[in-house]
Structure formats: structure tokens, C-alpha cells
Amino acid sequence: MGTRQSGSAGDVWLRPPARPAREAPPLSRDRIVEEAIALLDEEGAGWLTMRRLAERLGTGSTTLYWHVKTKDDVLDLALDAIFAAVEIPRVDSQGWRAAITALIGGWHAVLLEHPWSAALLGRPMLGPNVLARSEFLYATLLKAGVAEPHLTAAAYSLSNYVIGSALMQATWTAGDEPATRAAAARDHFRANHDRYPVLATHGPLVVDSDWDTSFAFGLTWLLDGIEAICRAP
């Protein structure tokens, strides 16, 4: 009988087994997202391609599309996944203000631990991890006595503030040689001292005030405003 497939008899032993014994579990959506986060953490948002991601997973690039519809899906899943690390405080053990401070602080920290996430904030965040923490934020404000229209305003203000802050901080501290970039900006201010007199002497990146204390100040102001609403509705 002629062999219908090309190849000669007995070469089975020379060919590697069709599905090589994996050290890793078979491909799954979770494993793709996990590896995508690792890739993003190590190399930044610009270096995530489906081919490189597949290579790290030891598969072909096209295989990923069985588990995931598009590259955007990977980004959306990765973005939501990192928020699982934001601990949801127990509101009983402390006041609402401490609970919200902890939640927003955790949110802020996670965004900065994964600087690539800041560039992805401009997409609808409807994943389970994000929604669970939004739910907690709304519930805590509601229990504190904040009612409409202040409820929406308070939730928006807090989340928009943390998003904007993380975005700006990631812009200036992430990437290669952030200190060099900041120094270049400083020099630019000083070189144009006539146009930017205040920035050149008091501006950002010039004064040695750190991001975190500035972030804390703004958060305090927002919470003060919200607290005032509670007391005088």
C-alpha cells in the first residue's frame, strides 16, 4: 500500500510528537491574559503584539484567536484583571471616609504598578473586577448619606481624579529614563524663562514635591467637600 501522506516509513521516531508534552497547562483565556500582563509589565504597551504574546506562550499567533476575538479583547481582559489586586475594604471596621481612602489608594497604586494601564483608561471599563469596586464605592457613599445629585458627582469626582492622576504620573515616571525626560522638561522651562517665569521657578518637575503627597492633598479636598455635603444636605 502506498503511503498517501508524504514522508517515509519509520520516521515517526525522528519527528517530535505532534502535540509535545507541555510543561504548561493547555492554552486558555486566563493563561493568555496572565502572560499578556507579564509582557506588558516587562516591555510596555507598545510591545504587545499577538505574535510576541503567542511566542511567549509557546504557540502560534493564530491560535490565540480561538480563545480571544481580537487584540482589544486581550487588552480589556488584562486591564480588568489587574484590579483584582485592589482590596475591597471592610466598611464596618472603620468610617466610610477611611474605607474610601483605602479603596482609592489601592486603585491608584495598582494603576502605577502597571503603568501601561494608564494608556488604556480611555475604554469602557465594565469588567467584573472594576464593577465590584465601583459597586463598593457607590454603596459606601450611599451609606454615608450622600444622595443625588451629589452621589453621582462624588463617585465621578473620585474615580476621575484617580484616573487623571495615575495617567499623568505614569506619563512622567514610566518608560525609559524618566529622570532624563523630566530633566529635559526642566531645562525647557528654564531656557524659556521669559515665557514661563512661574513654571521655571515653581513649576512641576522643578520643585521636588513628590507625586504621592500631591495626590493625597487633592483626595483630601474632594473628601472634605463630600463630607460637608453629608452634614449639610
Next chain:
Amino acid sequence: MGTRQSGSAGDVWLRPPARPAREAPPLSRDRIVEEAIALLDEEGAGWLTMRRLAERLGTGSTTLYWHVKTKDDVLDLALDAIFAAVEIPRVDSQGWRAAITALIGGWHAVLLEHPWSAALLGRPMLGPNVLARSEFLYATLLKAGVAEPHLTAAAYSLSNYVIGSALMQATWTAGDEPATRAAAARDHFRANHDRYPVLATHGPLVVDSDWDTSFAFGLTWLLDGIEAICRAP
């Protein structure tokens, strides 16, 4: 006299002029940026390519690279250009608080008039228009009596807040059929009423509170906090 150049006498009228009479002025960096903004406004950030931009300008795509180094340059220039529309208030005629409110309000409005800009906020903004308005913000706060470390904190809080707010609002109101997307999100909350009880009844996109009033509340709270610092340093 013989014609020195090749070609027969009188055919000038048959040949098109070598450099056709442009209806538009010759290509320049400004014209590229202007057209890029028009393209972005009409079709969104995802549809800006060098080829399409060149086509709208009536040139070849490679020609753009004579005036601009990379595509990122076009984006950076376009991003800074739109901030020229943010009017710098006159601080004399009004109090510092009114001036800052006007500046931040104008900033917010411009970001929403060009929703694509929100997706670009994660890059260093060092253009002349942005810096001129930052200079005004710092100068106004300084004149109002805000000193370090509150000066940096105040400037950061305000700009980060407006950036985050615009980013979120653009995410949910820009693009195709924003109402449809919002409705889908609402349905998602209600379908998972057990997991998101508060979001389903009081959540964003559910309550009919508009973005602008929420934005105004947060801005008021921040300014209240800053004003308190001025009075009690």
C-alpha cells in the same frame, strides 16, 4: 532661437503645468496639523493614517515626512494646537477663583469638542499652548497665596481632575451610538442585579444626572479645599 528644452513649440497649453496651480497653499507643517485635526474630528483617532492624511491634503504620503518626523509628531502637534482655543482669562477683572474656574472649564470644553484628544492625554504635553495655560494656572494660584507644598498639589489636582473627567466623559459619549452603548451597560447592571445592587439602581448611566453638573461639583470641592489653604496657611 532653438528651444533648449525638449518638447515641441506650443505644447505648453496641452501639458498641465508642472506644479499644478494649487487651490491650497503649498504644504506646510501648519497645514498638515490643521488637516489632521479635521480628520480626527470627523473620523476619530483610529482612522488617522499618514496615507489618508496625505490623500486629504492632495499629496503623497511620503511627502508628509519632509515636514514631520513621525506620525507621533503629528499627534503631538495636533494635541497642542487645539488648546489654543482655551481662552486665558484676565485675572484682574475677577477673583482668582473665577479665573481658574474659567480656565479649567475651557480646558474641559476643548477636550470634549475633540474627543480623540482624550486618548492622547497619556503623552507628555509640552507644547507652547499647553505650557502657556499651565503657566497661567501656576501664576494665578501663586498670586492667590498658595505656597508649597500646596501649590504643586493644587495645580496637579485641578489638571488631573479635568483630564480624568474628560477622559471618562469622552469614553462614554464619543464614538458611534453612545446611547446604545450606555443602554447596554445599564442592562448589564440590571441583569446582574444580585452582584451590583447599588449600581443597578443608583449607578452611573442609570440615574439621569448629566456629566457637566457632576464635573462642576468636583471642581467646586477642589477649589474649596484650595481656598481653605489660602486662608489658613
Next chain:
DNA sequence: TCGAGCACCGGATCGTTGATCCGGTCCACG
């Protein structure tokens, strides 16, 4: 008057990307 240099332009092309087509291989189950 003329020609050398410069500012400006664009067809052809390169490497890379996201995504699809289509033909495989394996395993569970009847």
C-alpha cells in the same frame, strides 16, 4: 545668462502588524 544648490515632492518598497482561511491533530464518547 546660466548652472549649482536647495527645498520640496512621490512612486516603489521594506518590515511589521492584526486578522482570516483552511487544513490539520487530538480526545471524548457512543
Next chain:
DNA sequence: CGTGGACCGGATCAACGATCCGGTGCTCGA
């Protein structure tokens, strides 16, 4: 045994950013 569905990947496509290199017309000095 053998059949169907879950899973995989080489080859391929169109589109993208960017570059190479050869043009063109204008300007200015000798």
C-alpha cells in the same frame, strides 16, 4: 471503531509607518 467537536498553526491578506532614491522647479550668486 469511528465520528464529531475542541483545539492548533502554516500560509496568506490588506493595511500600516517609515525609508530609499530619483525626480522637479525655484533662487541666488558669479
